[in-house]
Amino acid sequence: MGIEFITVAADSASLQFSWPDRRELRMSSSLPVESVPEAQRMGKEPATAAAVAYMRQHFPWARDAAVKAEPSGDMGDWHISWKKTAAGVLMPLRLDLVVDARGRIASFSSRDIPDPRLAPVLVDAAAARSIVMEAAAPASPNLGDPFLAALPVHDTWRPVWRFPVLGPATAGRETAIAMVDAETGKVMRGTPGS
Structure with missing residues (x-):
């Protein structure tokens, strides 16, 4: 039996969690x-402090990850995220909280997954970029800056170069993701031209 998600809805919120592992x-x-x-509206520092207090109470496993705060939308909300890297690779552990303008936790998404062996x-970033461009030929996608991430592929975790594909019609915003296995150089499904 694989992982399934269970959703619980109430008047004021909905909650979804993975089952049976409850890691997401x-x-x-x-x-x-x-x-x-x-x-x-709550500023960056008090919003971050509210999020950190919430993390410590409910998600202490995220305490060693790097924290980042960014504005979220135009209503005064803040997106506070925790992510972890190891040897330059973004690990699967994640915690994202949205603190509203009044300082309440409006939403969260968490993934408590230990660092996998990779x-x-x-394959370095320049070689991965060349591989994507060759796979996409004759098209010539506009690739943004890549990053390395640990991603589940079949039943194992792999180091993967992820390139945002930027579209002219979207004012340079990401329209797709191109991916290359960072060990084998294999273009992964979903990459333009694959």
């Missing part, structure tokens, strides 16, 4: 979004 958990508030005057990285 998502919550989103169903409360209406309130407009908060700009002068009364094959060695034998």
Whole structure:
């Protein structure tokens, strides 16, 4: 039996979790979004402090990951995320919290997965870019900056170069992802031209 997701909905929020492992958990508030005057909106530091306190209480396994705070939308919300890297590879552990303008946790998404053992990285970013361009020929995709991530492929974790494919119609925003196995150099499914 594989991993399935169970959803529990209530008046004020919905919760989704993976079963039977319970390693992935998502919550989103169903409360209406309130407009908060700009002068009364929570700033970056207090929003981060609220998120860190919530993390310590509910997700202590994320405490050693790097934390980052960014504005989320135009209503004064903050996206606070925890991610972990090892040897330059983004690991699967994640915690994302959205703190609303009043300082409440509006949503979260968590993935408590231990660092997997990975094959060695034998293909560098420049070689991976060349591999994607060759696979996409005769098209010439506009590739953004790549990053290395541990991704599940079949029943194992692999080091993978991920390139955002930027589209002209989207003002340079990501429209797709091109991926190359960082050990074998194999183009992965979903990459333009694959």
